[in-house]
Amino acid sequence: MGEAAIKIGRKHKSVFKDKVMEILPNGGNLNACLTCGACASGCPATGLEGMDPRKFLRMAALGMDEEILSTNWVWMCSMCQRCIYVCPMEINIPQLVFHARKSWPREKKPRGIAGSCDQALKNDTCSAMGATEEDFEFVVNDVLEEYREGQPEFAEMTADINREGAYYVLNQNSREPVTEPDEMVPLWKILHLAGADWTYSSKGFAAENYCLFMAEDENWEKIVRIKAKAVDDLGAKVWLNTE
Ligand code: SF4
Ligand code: SF4
Structure with a gap:
């Protein structure tokens, strides 16, 4: 044998x-x-x-x-x-x-996943890439302005942040605002054409949750609670997480 x-x-x-x-x-x-x-x-x-x-x-x-x-x-x-x-x-x-x-044991788990989980725990945004609320707001507003000006058929498109009373709160994988901001736009266009009443929240905006992939219940829950609280604080009815 x-x-x-x-x-x-x-x-x-x-x-x-x-x-x-x-x-x-x-x-x-x-x-x-x-x-x-x-x-x-x-x-x-x-x-x-x-x-x-x-x-x-x-x-x-x-x-x-x-x-x-x-x-x-x-x-x-x-x-x-x-x-x-x-x-x-x-x-x-x-x-x-x-x-x-x-x-x-934690020290033997893959460093990339552990680092992303740790990073998310440090930020109110829950971003695994360390994006701050200010970073996120800047990029969203900058990209929105560019598309509204460059594509007249989407001149009325919105991508609000922290608008109270919106029906949906949308999470966004932080890879997009940090490395591929144009990738946020197709979903904005769909929501615009569908007439959806939506906003981002700057707190807990990040859709990803690497603590889940680490199989760490406590940290996973902590991140979910930050995001859920942000949705509740804005009074939204539905939380959309595309991850
Ligand atoms: S699909 Fe389900 S039943 Fe089929 S081999 Fe996998 S676990 Fe077994
Ligand atoms: S198909 Fe099942 S085992 Fe394979 S990657 Fe997906 S969840 Fe894991």
């Missing part, structure tokens, strides 16, 4: 097997996984690190905690949830990935 052989049948209690049981719908059992591969076929992370969602689930089901807890693949899952939608059993594999991420 080669080095890559899978060892099964261990005697110690598996934490992950319990987690798998928790995510099976309607008290199902693992034998109900048809090993059909539908989850793996549409997964953008299939093949990376020699892993795919079906294999990950089977390894968890076999109690292979050591492998599950050490594979870098868990950081390559985008949490897109495609696998859940195509699975005939609706098995929540990203939830299992989330549990695996949680078990990593």
